[in-house]
Amino acid sequence: MIVLIGLPGSGKSTIGRHLARRLGVACIDSDHVIEHRIGCPIREFFEREGEEAFRDIEEATIDELTAGTMPAVLSTGGGAVLRAATRAHLRERGQVVYLHALPEDIYRRLRHDTARPLLQVDDPLQRLRDLYAQRDPLYRETAHFVIETGRPSVATLVNMVVMQLELADAVPRRVGGPVPGGAAPRQ
Numbered sequence: 001m002i003v004l005i006g007l008p009g010s011g012k013s014t015i016g017r018h019l020a021r022r023l024g025v026a027c028i029d030s031d032h033v034i035e036h037r038i039g040c041p042i043r044e045f046f047e048r049e050g051e052e053a054f055r056d057i058e059e060a061t062i063d064e065l066t067a068g069t070m071p072a073v074l075s076t077g078g079g080a081v082l083r084a085a086t087r088a089h090l091r092e093r094g095q096v097v098y099l100h101a102l103p104e105d106i107y108r109r110l111r112h113d114t115a116r117p118l119l120q121v122d123d124p125l126q127r128l129r130d131l132y133a134q135r136d137p138l139y140r141e142t143a144h145f146v147i148e149t150g151r152p153s154v155a156t157l158v159n160m161v162v163m164q165l166e167l168a169d170a171v172p173r174r175v176g177g178p179v180p181g182g183a184a185p186r187q
Contacts, residue, residue, distance in 0.1 A: 016075035
């Protein structure tokens with residue numbers, strides 16, 4: 001299993017979908033699985049039950065999702081690394097890719113997003129800086145690979161992730177590789 005971790009808005013869900021398609025495997029978004037299980041948006045659950053209750057559900061869900069052997073790309077929530085047990089499950093059961101993004105870059109992308117509960121504060125940029133200070137060491141502790149997201153396109157980031165995974169023999173290398181436009185290599 002390939003696992004994507006990083007701050008909220010670092011591109012985990014988007015890169016996860018494209019990476020899964022590229023590798024021909026299932027794409028699982030742990031936040032979507034959790035929302036299905038709790039029967040409401042995470043933001044609503046957060047407001048009603050609190051962060052600790054959410055982290056309990058997140059830990060159990062990620063434990064279940066990583067216990068299988070099905071090849072997949074798992075995109076996690078930004079706070080998935082907050083619990084030691086979850087960090088251990090991710091690192092031991094998958095190839096973990098940290099999509100590293102600076103708070104300022106994420107803020108530019110998310111400044112109008114109202115769906116992320118941890119960013120619904122008076123100063124979301126400062127909140128991202130605080131999250132980065134708290135979580136960056138945990139992401140790095142959990143990750144096998146760190147990919148700098150910066151400003152590359154989604155396709156470029158997917159290529160960077162695939163290249164790292166291929167170099168580590170975590171995914172099979174494609175002979176000839178993909179060609180632009182997604183067509184199969186010529187025989």
